[in-house]
Amino acid sequence: MPIVLIVAEQQPDGNLRKATLNAITAGRTLAEKAGAEVHVVLLSKDPSKVSEELKGLGVKAVHTAGAPELEHYLAEVYTPVIAGLAQELKADYVGMASTAMSKDLMPRVAARLKAAMASDVMAFNGSGADVTFTRPMWAGNVFAEVKLTTPVKAFTVRATEFPAAQGGLPAAEVKAFTPKLEASKTKFVDFKEVKSARPELTEARVVVSGGRGTKGDFKEIEALADQLGAAVGASRAVCDAGWVPNDLQVGQTGKVVAPQLYIAAGISGAIQHLAGMKSSKTIVAINKDPEAPIFQVADYGLVADLFKVLPELRQALRSLE
């Protein structure tokens, strides 16, 4: 039976990155169409805790490799291990959720496997050996249906397009394997975490984003976000200006989000920003300029000064409780 191998991602704090759950659903969707089974691979310094979580997600097998060299992710260290396992299993598809790690890793794994790759896949079409991939181009202004003609096919999936896999299914077999380690020409130096008590942008139910209209003052954005239990986002312009960390950037070149509610305050709505948020379920735009392009994608637009209406909005929402 053909095999879809999904690469799980462990966060620096040791927990499973939630987008992996969406990637497993994507893997199962692909497997149904391709008549394949889903395997998962996890590389870690200590895979025991996360592999427990992975095995109840409705996959055929969980392959784990544990070694001190795998503590800090490096493309050159992880590539031979994952490609080696894919070759041993004779996997037909190798995929992962679209994250900073997979964007760095998966093309290198694909190169090792002489595989063509589709990035940010949103849907799988067709069946059997003729499965095709739908993916965005030109910042999401075009959806392309692509076919990969190499024997092994690699992909990343846009996590927001697939629901998270639920646990509690019959436990898959966990198979530990010895990683094929190669010397790396790259050394890990350090990781500086941007700590936040707010939810992760790509996982939040509500996102409140600020743009140039904030003039760099994010207090109102943050206050509303905290009241709603939301993540804070930003347009590229305010990240470039250094007003907020780039980690908050929503857009073609930043994070792609699709929350239940997206509130854009003081954001004009450049094409590249819209590409990162226009799949949100409900979009609210607040901007002083009635001609701002953000109003074209907003379900509810309010032409107003954000510094005046955000406090009012907080007050009104509080009175609902």
Place this chain on the structure above:
Amino acid sequence: MKILVTAKRVEDPESKIKVKPDGSGIVQEGLKYKINPFDEIAVEEGLRLVAKHTGEVVVVSIGGKEVQEQLRHALAMGAHRAVWVNHTGPLDQLGIAGLLQKVAEKEKPDLVVLGKQSIDDDQNQVGQYLAEFLGWSQATFASKVESLESEQEKNKAPALLVAADNKTVRVVREVDNGLTTLECSLPAVVTTDLRLNMPRYASLPGIMKAKSKPIEELTPEKLAVDVTPKIQVLKMSSPPPRKAGIKVPDVAALVDKLRNEAKVV
């Protein structure tokens, strides 16, 4: 140092992209073309590196003769010479990386710096494929700690820190939840993120000088690379339009809609 940088020709990021009715591609009429913005950042970083360490910036582009415009632009910014891989017709990321591999083996640069993705295909793959094909160290999504309004940026200092012995480079990378720093042995492949630098404008003397700088012409045949695409684009379509929204007069009306219509608060 010798730095190889790329200059892909892409549609102006501000242009409105429309799909042809038959789904065979995008409507080309009326579009303007530019260097891929991420590649422009790569050219800029290359120029800053040789300004600090001395050396040469070689810019490469792949495409029909129209890509000479983008090469001339990079030369006008200050790149020393150009390599043009003359190829028309479809080309996928494997093909691009295969051609760049041969150019890199010929040029033997200390660093290849290229955009993390091009704004047409949005694949984000070529640098990583190239690093693996060459067996080199890779650092993707290079960024910097300082803001684009910092002194360091005003002084046009490179963000990539090459060691005094020219054997390694330190790269700060943008990753989920923070920044990570890697030390790569040279030669290495680095891909650029948006916050690495602000590219310079081409000056008038730069534009004049660029006219006499050499462009070497190569082809996939000369480089012995089979560029038959392994990624076939079967069909393009426009994303489903969002249903038209409404303007609300005030906060009370907004909250009412959010509560009773969208049911999200």
